Amino acid sequence: KSNNILKYSERAALCSNGLSRRLFTIMEQKKTNLVLSADVTSSKELLQLVDKTGPHVCMVKTHVDILEDFNQDVVDSLTKLAAKHDFLIFEDRKFADIGNTVVHQYSGGLYRISEWADVVNAHAIPGPGVVQGLKKVGAPKGRACLLIAEMSSSGNLATGSYTQDTVKMAEENKDFVIGFICVSKISSNPSFLHMTPGVQLEAGQDSLGQQYLTPSEVIGKRGSDLIIVGRGIYQAQDPANAAKQFQIAGYDAYVTRMAE
Numbered sequence: 220k221s222n223n224i225l226k227y228s229e230r231a232a233l234c235s236n237g238l239s240r241r242l243f244t245i246m247e248q249k250k251t252n253l254v255l256s257a258d259v260t261s262s263k264e265l266l267q268l269v270d271k272t273g274p275h276v277c278m279v280k281t282h283v284d285i286l287e288d289f290n291q292d293v294v295d296s297l298t299k300l301a302a303k304h305d306f307l308i309f310e311d312r313k314f315a316d317i318g319n320t321v322v323h324q325y326s327g328g329l330y331r332i333s334e335w336a337d338v339v340n341a342h343a344i345p346g347p348g349v350v351q352g353l354k355k356v357g358a359p360k361g362r363a364c365l366l367i368a369e370m371s372s373s374g375n376l377a378t379g380s381y382t383q384d385t386v387k388m389a390e391e392n393k394d395f396v397i398g399f400i401c402v403s404k405i406s407s408n409p410s411f412l413h414m415t416p417g418v419q420l421e422a423g424q425d426s427l428g429q430q431y432l433t434p435s436e437v438i439g440k441r442g443s444d445l446i447i448v449g450r451g452i453y454q455a456q457d458p459a460n461a462a463k464q465f466q467i468a469g470y471d472a473y474v475t476r477m478a479e
C-alpha cells in the first residue's frame with residue numbers, strides 16, 4: 220500500500236523512530252495534520268497563541284531566535300503546553316553547517332535547542348555530516364530531524380537532483396531523520412513524514428517570495444502529510460477559530476484522499 224492510502228495509525232505501526240510514531244498517533248487521536256508556525260516575537264503572545272490553538276494542532280513550530288524576550292521560562296511554559304494539549308515541538312532552526320558546528324548550535328548557545336525541541340530541521344547542503352552532528356546530540360535524547368528537500372519560496376534552488384539526493388540522505392539516516400520539509404510527496408516510504416509550509420485557505424503569495432497553496436492541494440493532490448500554517452492563523456482575528464478551519468480542511472483532505 221502506498222502512504223497515500225494508509226491510515227495514520229497504520230503508518231505509526233511502521234515507524235521505527237519513536238517520535239514519528241508518536242506524531243502519527245497524535246494525528247490519529249486529535250484528527251489533525253495541522254502544524255502551527257508560531258512566528259510571533261513576544262513570548263507572552265507566543266504562549267497565548269499556542270494555548271488557544273493547541274487543541275487543533277499536532278505540532279507547534281517555533282523560530283526561537285525571533286523572540287525579543289527569550290528566556291528559559293518560555294521553553295518551560297511551552298513544554299507544559301505541549302503536555303497539556305498533546306503536541307510536539309519543532310524548532311525551525313534550518314541547520315546548515317559542518318557537523319562539529321551544528322553540535323554546538325544545537326546543544327549550546329543561548330537557546331539550548333536540544334533540551335526542549337522534539338524535532339529540528341536541517342539543509343542537506345553540507346552533506347551527511349550535518350545529520351551526523353545533530354544525531355550525536357539528539358539521538359541520545361530521543362530527538363529527531365527533518366531534512367529540507369524542497370522549499371515553498373519562489374526561485375528556491377532545492378529542486379531536481381538536490382531534492383532526490385536529500386531523500387537519499389534521509390534514507391541512509393532513517394534512525395534519526397523522520398521526514399522532510401517539502402511541497403509534494405517525494406518518498407513512497409510510509410514511515411517518512413512530508414511537511415509542507417506555504418499554506419493558506421486561498422492560493423497566492425506574499426511580497427517577499429512566499430507562495431501559498433491550499434490544504435486540499437497540499438494533502439489531496441500533492442500527497443503531503445502535514446500542513447504548516449503561520450500567518451493564516453496568527454494574523455487572523457480569531458486564531459483559535461482559524462486553526463480549527465485549517466484542522467478541518469487538512470483532515471478532510473486526508474480523509475478524501477484515502478477514499479479515492
Ligand code: 5FU
Binds near residue numbers: 370450451
Ligand atoms: F522551509 C521552509 C519553507 O520552505 N517555507 C517556509 O515558509 C520554512 N518555512 C517557514 O514556514 C517560514 O520560516 C515560516 O515560519 C513558516 C511559514 O509561515 P507563513 O506565515 O504561513 O507564510
